[in-house]
Amino acid sequence: MPIVRDPLDPRISMWHFLAFCMRFFREKMGLSLTQCGEIMGLARSSVSNLESGRRRPQDDQMRKLDMAYGTGVLFQVLLWFARMAHDPDWGRQIGRYEEEAVSIKSYHGQVIPLALQTDDYTWAYVRASKFKDLDASMARRTAKKKAYWEKGDSLLTWTVLDEAVLARPVGGREAMRKQLEHLLELADLQYVSIRIVPFSSGEYMGVDGWLQILGLEDRDVGYSGAQSGGRLIESPGEVRDLSITFDRISVKAASEEASREIIKQYLERYT
Template identity: 80%
Template sequence: MPIVRDPLDPKISMWHFLAFCLRFWREKLGLSLTQCGEIIGVARSTVSNMEAGRRRPQDDQMRLLDKAYGTGVLFQVLLWFARMAHDPDWGRQIDKYEEEAVSIKSYHGQVIPLVLQTDDYTWAYVKTSHFKDLDATMARRVAKKKAYWDKGDALLTWTLIDEAVLMRPAGGKEVMREQLEHLLVMADLPHVSLRVIPFSSGEHMGVGGSVQIIGLEDRDVAYSGALNGGRLIESPGEVRELSITFDRIGVKAASEEASREIIKRYLEMYR
């Protein structure tokens, strides 16, 4: 049975426009998926996924296509614009990257990252969100947490949180007490590193918003959070810059053991 591709509208985003152009030029030159794959060094299925918008191409692949097709720097420039433009599908794409991740580094100064939240803590923030269907939103977040931890020690987790997160009694004292107890349990897992940035560290580079570095098998991507949204970052240069930012935030954090003691101190406040 032939493979039926998902419909692709080039007006949805620059990523869709790039995928549309990949297919248009390949067919214009009379090349098969296999032949195109040979040019950029990937399998036929990978080319098909790129043209369907299910997989995102990389710089070296676009350079090879431009050379083979005689298109100057067309595909390289399209890739640059796709990375820089707003992507309405960024949420779905970052979920896909998290599913494929081998490591995730995250910093948050306002809330405990989702994967380390108890369900009651998650619900406290879902109730304050702008989503209309709160139950559906909660179900998605719970499912995301379960999928994350189902990977076990195949997924390495490095998390930095600001001390202010521990001070904010989200959901009330009982919810926060259970949340901090949960953090201590998670912090003892061998594939989890949890560190707290204490108030005594003073100013640091994380005040602008949350940061996430997603390590894939062949590269890293990143997410920079901000109020009312954020941006998925795939440009290697920008990802490196954000990785450096994460490391510089981490310099201000307490050690893993000292971080446990900070969490325990706040836990006593909620008993």
């Protein structure tokens, strides 16, 4: 027998409310998952994933539902509000996107991104965090790093760092030496690009906080970081703006080869 799941609680978030409405209207219209999939141009399993909140719908899919159900722009507006509203489940959702990503572009002006960290570097920041169970936090981060690199060359990595990241001796001189050696090893991989924005570049847009752009098979999503949190970005227009910001930061960065030389200069300081 097919597994019948209870509908999501629409009070949890706008995404849950949208998924709840998708299932409510489909069942009200007497449509099966397969029939609804034919309307949206999706497989039965994809519709099930949308209604369970495991995947996020797109603009064209919501337009097709509005046309089929005669709901005007209801589903399109619900999608807009879901994208604009705070999502309490954003952490889990961005984790799913990272698993699906074929490319990840990131910029950071304060810390080396988790995927590029050595364990000693990671542990230094875990100890400096507000988490009570440090071992559990470290285990989660270590597992996330391992899963990231298990994808091999199927995941393209573009990283831009401020030179200040290299100057900060996180974990002490020995830990930082190993971290910079690790960056150089990663930079030699064909599917990894690491570039440094040198101090000599002067002012640039990166002072606002760190950002990440995840390239999925069918679209891009973004994450904009800030003190005590951040925001998952799924609106195509906002993701495009975030991509432009990343490009403008990248213009200030040194070339890959010149960035290696900058890293080597700091490595000599820690040796």
